[in-house]
Amino acid sequence: MTRWIDNLAILLALLGLWYLAWWQAGDSAITPPVQTLKFALYLLGSADFWPHVWATVLAFLYALAISAVLGITLGLVLGLHRFSGEVFEPILASFYTIPKVTLYPLMLLIFGLGLSAKVAFGVIHGMIPVTLFTLAAVKNIPGVLTRTARALRLSPRQTALHVLMPAVLPEIISGLRIGFALTFLGVLIGEMFASQRGLGFLIINGINQHDVARTTAVIVIVVTAAVLANGALLRLDRHARHDV
Amino acid sequence: MRGVALTRLGVIAAFIALLEALCRFGIVKPLTLVAPSRMVGTLIDLIQAGDVGDDAARTAIEVAGAFVLAILLGVSIGAVIHAIPRLRRAVAPVLVSWYAVPSFVFYPLFIALLGLSEAPLIAIGAFSATPAMVVATISGLDRVPRVLRRVARVHRMGFWDTLRHITLPSALPSLFTGVKLAFAYAFIGVIAGEFILSGGGLGYAIAYAYESFETAKMYALMLLVLGVGVAVNAGLHTWEGRLLRRRQR
């Protein structure tokens, strides 16, 4: 119960900030909450809007699947093979911290236009955190766990399935949670360039057309979706850590 | 340890050599990719001709402003959130989904609020970087051992003394992680903002070179940005190592 009250309070505070921003910046930069919500509802009810949503969702799902599979695989390999792990971890960490948007020309030259470039952009943003978290999780498995597994005479398969997987799972889920957010960011950025579909396109197009109502509404829809999805993932994350 | 470092250097060198070969033997067209040696050469020419100074200075000011602002805001907000568990639980989903929102979509809003100058880009950078610092501050404060808080009381230390002698040193490792991330995100935010929306700075210069088909210049500038990013990160990493070295076994 208190949880709902708190969430409501946060929501009200954000709305307050939003209103304040509108009051300061005026209609030429942002539309106020009620008007934006009306426009957002109109967008959600219009047939033209949904193809953009599906374009983003499709690209995002592909990018997320690739980020997750590649990230976890690479993380496992580098985590288990210690030497490679130590060689590549700083390289990956550096890559994580550079502005990948500057690589956009390169991505476009390699992947061409359309869905594959969007997906690729999502993957270069989202894959690294998954890799780094998986790597750290595997590297930090306590030695006593593997020794326990041996003492219990578990087969390698059983060890992997019943000991190692549960031990690394919470970290991997944390990595996926961050990978989720960054993949989404990558896809949106990808859509802002060579694309005429997707929510990212709608936002940049709205900015370029000075269509404040549309831009604000799409941003609010995107932010809401991101917060809700991440809230769900956070709950999953806590659950995996037996933290609830 | 030496072996690891050497291998790492070898991997990077091999990668550069591969790019060089791909370009030299014409497997990749010069409009797509230029050889690393030419990137470096072009970069040196650009620097000597004074063509990057203004953009680099502008970017440096923006990143530095965003970085400092993010640290100040992040630590204060983090401390407040840490002090109020209910607030913490309620804002957690907002904090973790922050990165799914491209900060530069707020550029028009920031221009309206701050005017057309470096300030909106500083705001974008700080906007991207602050949550990392908030999260690091919270986890740093979590990691202050309870027993040390009690030691502080046994020594009858007031709030500020406890902060200075107990809380900050205990939270330092975590805070430093936050500082490193804050730099990375401030840098990413500023460059991305410049790249997409602004009329100056290194990010803009890259986009401009791309638009103008000045491929060699584009890659030279990309190299500069990547180099600066990696160098500052390495610097922070070394500093962190020096600060925290003695704490580790």
Added chain:
Amino acid sequence: MRSVLTRLASTACFLLTLASAHAETITVTHWGDSFYGAPYAVAMAKGFFKDKGVDVTGVLTSQGGGTSVRNTLAGDLPFGEVALSAAIEAINNGVPLKIIGGGVQTVADILWVAKKGSDLHSIKDIVNHKVGFTAPGSVTNMLILMAMKENGIDSSKVKLVPAGGVGANTTAVLNGAVDTAMSGEPVWTENMDKLQPVFWTKDVMSPAMMQTVTVTTDDYAKSNAATLKALIAGRRMGVEYIEAHPDESAEIVAKAYSSANVELYKKVFHNFVAIHYWSKGDMNTKGMDRMVEGLEIVGKQKGKVDWSKVTDKSFLPSDLAN
């Protein structure tokens, strides 16, 4: 593990199919936010391209001249309407490109605006003020420099500020970040109640200046003459249809651009028809030379361009080729 690999492989295949599904996709700069693309939208809706034997199903776009050129190169059907300045730059930098037709032939739609009630009313008033334009080296940069030169304004007494796209310019002027900013359609008509014109480009200089051209790659030009001819002919029918039916065309374009502002579009289209915004495809050398002049002013070009080397008129219908 095996099933993961299989899935990855099928995903890759799916991605490839999707990428190639856009086979008949052309590139038009600023599709969706400016009106360079209107003839294409009309031609697609009215089936003009199909009549001429090419099935255009989609349009790629971007926010910048150079990016549009790159998109044209990357597209499966390398035909695009791009900024002339970008095409010249690309050719100068060794991109194998040919200009095959004219696009938008005037800059009469571009104006500088101030907040309503401002005391800026003519180009003479901009002295000692902050003047916004889009980006260094852009068409609006050329225009403001040329306009100042032709009206004897000392450019050292004007502070030029690159403010980003037309949307960002509007935001900047409304918030006082600049005193006057560039504007164009549809943003201008949409925000007319908040803004006042300071000067129209067409009133302070000759607006005959080729903004966009149609381009293709050298390779494609050699082997696909029929497709290129069909595209140019379809576009021309689009232009002619707009001139004959501006209101219906506005409705078509508003739908193609997913805009609810049909009335606004109608106003804009009437304006554009009046100034002969879209060329039928003919390459007006004078207008193109004016653009080169602009490129020289912003330092992107040295000397004249030998049009005979960079243009190819063989895809134009004979009445437009001369």
Added chain:
Amino acid sequence: MSTPTAHATLRGVTRIYPSLVHALGPVDLDLRQGEFFSVVGPSGCGKSTLLDVLAGLSAPTSGTIAFEGRPVNGVPDGVGVVFQEDSSFAWLNVQDNVAFGLRRAGMEAAEIKRRVEYALGFMGLRDFATAFPAQLSGGMRQRVCIARTLVMQPRLILLDEPFGALDQQTRLLMGDELLRLWRETGATVMLITHALDEAAMLSDRVGVMSSRPGCFIDLAVTDWPRARDSRIVSDPAFGLLTARLWSSLRAESMKAIGRVA
């Protein structure tokens, strides 16, 4: 019951947590000047709560506490506490750790140096003066914490299971050092421990606490000479004493782990 030599007194002290868990008391206790007093009791019986309220780290729910005749309200001057957990400062080397309290008190450098050197020598840390805690074993780190308390020359030293994390041999040796420290400083010592032998070996008096809410159910006087050390474990009286303590404690310990005696 108060005697002229009482150093610290507790009267009717209880502590009930906000969660309504009744942790302690009511407890009445006099710590005599210069006495070595130990508290034993089953896990979770409120031993640490007793130490907390005596140290002024938490306020009692009811009752009064006095140290040197003044009511305790916050940590009083002259009281030093050593905790069970490692509380050394990872960011300071050993001598800076030890000098921490003195520097905060604004003492002059020469005196700090003298006291720190003495404490380092006393605790056998002289060779590690510039080492950092991370480089030391658990036992050495606990010595650092004791030295850090010692240099302040407290008149009442409270130790909360300070050797809990150490192995048996180290505990015995540390016990000897604690006795030496007690003799040389003349301070009053209260030691919380769960080890009966430790309590029996070190103390003048041992208080046995009941399971929650913790109250004293037995107060045993040892009658050891002031000059004693760990060899006392071979004295027959030592065996008798531990047997007595255990018989007082057994029923309570079984209650604590959920069995009926």
